[in-house]
Amino acid sequence: MINKEQVTILSSKTIALDTFEMVLNNHYISQHAKPGQFLHIYVEGHTLRRPISIANVDPEQETITVLFKRMGAGTQKIATYQPGMVLDVLGPSGNGFYIDSNDSTVLLIGGGIGVPPLYFLGKTLAKQGRKIISVLGFQSKQHVFYEQEFKALGETIIVTNDGSFGEQGFVTDVMDSLGQYDCYYSCGPLPMLQAITAIVPNQKGYISLEERMGCGVGACFACVIPTADEAGYRKICKDGPVFSAKEVTL
Amino acid sequence: MSQLAVNLPGLNLKNPIMPASGCFGFGREYSEFYDLSKLGAIIMKAATGSERFGNRTPRVAETASGMLNAIGLQNPGVENIIKHEVPFLANYNTSVIANVAGSTLEEYEHVAAAFNDTEHVHALELNISCPNVKEGGIQFGTDPEMAARVTEAVKRASNLPVYVKLSPNVSDILSMAKAVEDAGADGLSMINTITGMQIHLPSGKPLLANKTGGLSGPAIKPVAIRMIYEVSQEVSIPIIGMGGITTAEDVLEFLLAGASAVAVGTANFQNPFVCVEIIDELPHVLSKYGYESITDVIGKGVSV
Ligand SMILES: Cc1cc2nc3c(=O)[nH]c(=O)nc-3n(C[C@H](O)[C@H](O)[C@H](O)COP(=O)(O)O)c2cc1C
Numbered sequence: 413m414i415n416k417e418q419v420t421i422l423s424s425k426t427i428a429l430d431t432f433e434m435v436l437n438n439h440y441i442s443q444h445a446k447p448g449q450f451l452h453i454y455v456e457g458h459t460l461r462r463p464i465s466i467a468n469v470d471p472e473q474e475t476i477t478v479l480f481k482r483m484g485a486g487t488q489k490i491a492t493y494q495p496g497m498v499l500d501v502l503g504p505s506g507n508g509f510y511i512d513s514n515d516s517t518v519l520l521i522g523g524g525i526g527v528p529p530l531y532f533l534g535k536t537l538a539k540q541g542r543k544i545i546s547v548l549g550f551q552s553k554q555h556v557f558y559e560q561e562f563k564a565l566g567e568t569i570i571v572t573n574d575g576s577f578g579e580q581g582f583v584t585d586v587m588d589s590l591g592q593y594d595c596y597y598s599c600g601p602l603p604m605l606q607a608i609t610a611i612v613p614n615q616k617g618y619i620s621l622e623e624r625m626g627c628g629v630g631a632c633f634a635c636v637i638p639t640a641d642e643a644g645y646r647k648i649c650k651d652g653p654v655f656s657a658k659e660v661t662l
Numbered sequence: 663m664s665q666l667a668v669n670l671p672g673l674n675l676k677n678p679i680m681p682a683s684g685c686f687g688f689g690r691e692y693s694e695f696y697d698l699s700k701l702g703a704i705i706m707k708a709a710t711g712s713e714r715f716g717n718r719t720p721r722v723a724e725t726a727s728g729m730l731n732a733i734g735l736q737n738p739g740v741e742n743i744i745k746h747e748v749p750f751l752a753n754y755n756t757s758v759i760a761n762v763a764g765s766t767l768e769e770y771e772h773v774a775a776a777f778n779d780t781e782h783v784h785a786l787e788l789n790i791s792c793p794n795v796k797e798g799g800i801q802f803g804t805d806p807e808m809a810a811r812v813t814e815a816v817k818r819a820s821n822l823p824v825y826v827k828l829s830p831n832v833s834d835i836l837s838m839a840k841a842v843e844d845a846g847a848d849g850l851s852m853i854n855t856i857t858g859m860q861i862h863l864p865s866g867k868p869l870l871a872n873k874t875g876g877l878s879g880p881a882i883k884p885v886a887i888r889m890i891y892e893v894s895q896e897v898s899i900p901i902i903g904m905g906g907i908t909t910a911e912d913v914l915e916f917l918l919a920g921a922s923a924v925a926v927g928t929a930n931f932q933n934p935f936v937c938v939e940i941i942d943e944l945p946h947v948l949s950k951y952g953y954e955s956i957t958d959v960i961g962k963g964v965s966v
Contacts, residue, residue, distance in 0.1 A: 413694060414694065416695070416934060416935065454932065454933075459725070459728055459729045459879050459880075459928060459931070459932060460722070460931060460932070461931070461932065485724075502934070623719055623720065624719070624721070624722050624723065625722070626721075626722045626731065626931050627685075627930065627931040627934075628931070630690075631685070631687035631691040631692065632684065632685060632687070632731075632733070633721070633733050633736045634719075634722040634733065635719065635721075636715075636716070636736065637719075638715070
């Protein structure tokens, strides 16, 4: 269930170009959050909250880690927040990644600021003894983050668009060479998700979507995605942000 | 009558606070935050004759002190609303107002008539002011003659009191208000959103897929107050006021301008508890400014 919670900032630091890691303290969210869920963060002076994926949770320490990219006025403001400050958040919001207990090898495919939710997922899956392969795409060397964290979970391939780090190209360029996996999980820019679902249309997979949100709880119909089924749509904030790759029309 | 109560056509409200149409869905999501029986009333999301999927995304954009939306009246259609949503709201001890939308006169009549046979809907809000659909809606809301015609048609089709929701996108709000009053409206609801646009610098193009959207939130409050102030002096039917309300002080301002009750829209997105927090705060704000009750305040700002 979504609660309106006060979270305390324990630390905030830059981990790549315009990319920040913030560690938050809150009992309720740290005990209930699942991989794929997000926090809807109130930003002083802004009408709309900002949805930010949960990148990690430590239930013992009661901490939640979020990563975000400084893009618009909202994330610019969050980037100035200092440890000790208290934030008003709604969470944990949305549905997390579906995990099939029969899968033994999973592929994580992240693009840019779509990488963070896959870390929480990867850590959870690794703990359950599954084999993890990660393909992470970034614009350039300056944008790369969490390489070591993912390497600790399993084989990790970094791809940069300009070739300044790891392999050059797009995440889809290396997908052929990976061998067998039971399921993929992906989060990133829409063109990347479209390319992936087109390359492996018959592969079981789950994707996490981003969209500009209004209420973030399913009431306002701002963030919808078309589907081919009878319902005709899903709400990204409430029914998602994770969907089966076959469920939605990208 | 208790301090916060107000009686309006078809609506005996225990307090004057209701969530605005389109900003609260059909109540389900917010019922997980608090007991909806605390609300004076609930205005449901717009209903059209059949299911509508709305506009492409992005559908919302933040602005200074507000937001633009171009949802496009996405809703499951009046029959589904009556079958699946009204029964849910009937579980709560609060009044239910149905927001009626359409593209043609016939569609408005059809939707209004469908709510007749529904117990638990206490009034209609006639939405002739949605700026976000291509056909219909808004032209009924910008031409006094068309507004009068759709009001008459809906009054004929319905047994329920009809509150006509006015668009601020007109140069003469008074003639709109008078036209629908003469056509038989039982009340007014004002204001809907103000048409606006935002250009996205990285793409150089309008940010919303629909290009234009409706501006809501604190940015539009002075416009709403001015329009209600002007209209309330010239009509004798009650006004449900809305536009940028976030606090109990804002509510007082709307009542002083001449509104008899208010709706809270965009503020729900920032704070899901905003309606109940305002209800709890209202008695303190009333006494702070020396008023006994809600009915004591209504229109005080306009009487000389
Ligand atoms: C996302 C959104 C959806 C809306 N949908 C409707 C609607 O379906 N019918 C309607 O009459 N008004 C609709 N409105 C207008 C509101 O009911 C209200 O008149 C307006 O937003 C001003 O109030 P506010 O500033 O408190 O939001 C919508 C507003 C928003 C922000």
